[in-house]
Amino acid sequence: MVDYRRRVLDDTLDALQPHLRALSIHGPKAVGKTATAMRRAESIIDLGLPGQREIVAADPTVLTRLPGPVLVDEWQRLPEVWDHVRRAVDAGSPAGHFIIAGSSAPRGAVVHSGAGRIVPLRMRPLSMAERDVDEPTVSLAALLEGNGDVEGATAVRLTDYVEEITASGFPAIRGLPPRVRRAELDAYLDNVVQREFPEQGYPIRRPTVLRAWLAAYAAATSTTTAYSKILDAATPGLGNKPAKETTLAYRDALSSLWLLDAVPPWIPSRNHLDRLGRSAKHHLADPALAARLLGLDASALLRAEQGNTVLSAGTILGALFEHLAALSIHTYAEAAEARVGHLRTQNNDHEVDLIIERPDGRVLAVEVKLADRVEDSDVRHLTWLRDRIGTDLIDALVIYAGEHAYRRRDDVVVVPLALFGP
Template identity: 85%
Template sequence: MIDYRRRIIDNTLDELQPHLRALSIHGPKGVGKTATAMRRAASVIDLSLPAQREIVAADPSILTRLPGPVLVDEWQRLPEMWDHVRRAVDAGSPPGHFIVAGSSAPRGAVIHSGAGRIVPMRMRPLSIAERGIETPTMSLAALLDGNRDLGGSTALRLTDYVEEITASGFPAIRGLPSRVRRAELDAYLDNVVQREFPEQGYPVRRPAVLRAWLAAYAAATSTTTVYSKILDAATAGLANKPARGTTLAYRDALSSLWLLDAIPPWIPSRNHLDRLGQSPKHQLADPALAARLLGLDTAALLRAEQGSTELSAGTILGALFEHLAALSIHTYAEAAEARVGHLRTRNNDHEVDLIVQHADGRVVGIEVKLADRVEDADTRHLRWLHDRIGKDLIDAVVIYAGERAYRRRDGVAVVPLALFGP
């Protein structure tokens, strides 16, 4: 493929795909699932094409006759294909034979879970490390293994990170001129409302209300705002508000399209902590979508940071910076076979933005700060976490927008986002 940028998931695929009879690569449209899968496929069934849907629907056995690996792309366009692949695996298809790519099945489609047969792998928009804007000097995998070494510096500053927020991690969009990017992101969102929702079995009777709900969700980025408040923000002034079930359908449809990437609450594997909050932290698939829904380009976000608008630093720009960090860390963590959550006590006394949990239950605590320096107040929740869980805290990190990676006297690592990698 021309101009293919190798992805972090490629390392996992190199290791696992030859040994798995079937795997699925799922994620929102435009993240590069097809481009990545096609580099590994000997045969491709593209179910976005009506002619190919007709052929395979008439003769599913073609799946086992084609030379492998066989890529079944956009499988949700013919949901029964999932079960055809599962049955082929049960019948003894060879290792490495099937790669399935696409979204979730439409509402109402009855399919087997694929558990034990089709191994799922999530693909997200480009992480900071995958964008090629800097060479990381700190590895999350090394941190999880107990390596405390760090160093390095970067010339990237706040303006560069704001550009990365608005440029998006969608490979086909981020390299475009800024005005074209905005048009593409608008078209992406319009396509979600007008086409993707109906195709998933969720007819949209009032597109303007759905678009307002999406904007309200974007405004709640990196918070645990309850859905009822998001609905209230989206429908302020409307006498005829949508029913709660309608807005839950919005959430379900967006989840099936992989456009929500909420951070779940961290549940400790050992009984160190109690009275932890159970609400997810809201994030869309890409911070650029959130910024576009809010009508914020690079210049507007920088004005907000300077305090010349109602959007102050520490609110929407800080939330989007955290979103950019979380998008990246999700990708790094999955490559390291780790999980990502967040910690918030029920009385809101303490919170840690991201908790990366090793398979053995130990964790790395990460705070994300939109600042070019880190003060004692910025590490207090990480120090509290260390006091509570002791040796189960592998390391504590503050990700920031400054120049150098270093370790503070209290032991907390301070790392520019651009230098934090897989």
């Protein structure tokens, strides 16, 4: 049996599960939702199995008769089970009784929200801190609380980060030999196009166009490229382009499968920054999927190749490094009850890669740089933001690919990605 890798989400589950009658763990396939939930369950119902699906469909009360905690896995295979759990909670099921795992219900399924009854928790692919690459020495939660202690050194270098980008954060895939890993990632993407889309109620008439659209979206990683430009890049010279509604359907289906993990624009609540951009920054669920869609392995990335589709003036490796950082920071921030956004002014003269916002509106500002040193020019947007919002900025930091964690003379924190943790 494979040893269980404890997840950042486990700490949240430890705090919440004993007190919640029902919670859901959602996220893309193969991120480890079932493995985490099974360790907490006394009874397991796998709705991916036809026999168990038939039993629950015929007699939903089995959900309340089983000893708890009860894991209802692959719930989207029988969408009405969500409402059965919701009604069981209303009827007074005990605390800690239900764990629901899976993805969203198919389009057209009638499912009530469960708001106030079923608490949703998101699981992403493995963050850097969950990959045992190095021991984090700088805590996001501590920085959010104003604890600015920064120290540590790492032997992780650019080649190691490129390996992490291409290995993926999917637990069952990342440890495989590179060629096998590439085959698994290809199969993952093929399954999305050939099975997951139809099962979500989005039949695909031209799978090659969807695959090209995915590659163009991957090329837009860590940018706010307009969807119209992504479509144009996916269909050069194609006279019969998909309609705008079709590409929006692509986006909606991928979102429902948790395969898009865009960074929303930060809209400040405590200060008066104006003329901010309102477009999300594009990310897939895992940078390895983006690299694979672009036909890039580790050696190609280290040769500074851009892949089969180019949409940005920057290097795709820099964009994928930012994606890896954002994936990790999303996980750490949610564990700290914080939200992640990005800042870009409408005239593009200032941008901050990631803004981590506490519930009270105060923030950490983060720039991500694929470099082994940080220059004064790398922190200018951070110092601009500090001048604009004052004490609403708790701290400012640069995540980079260098060796040491330290605080600059201008009070900006510099942290290797491998040393940054929850």
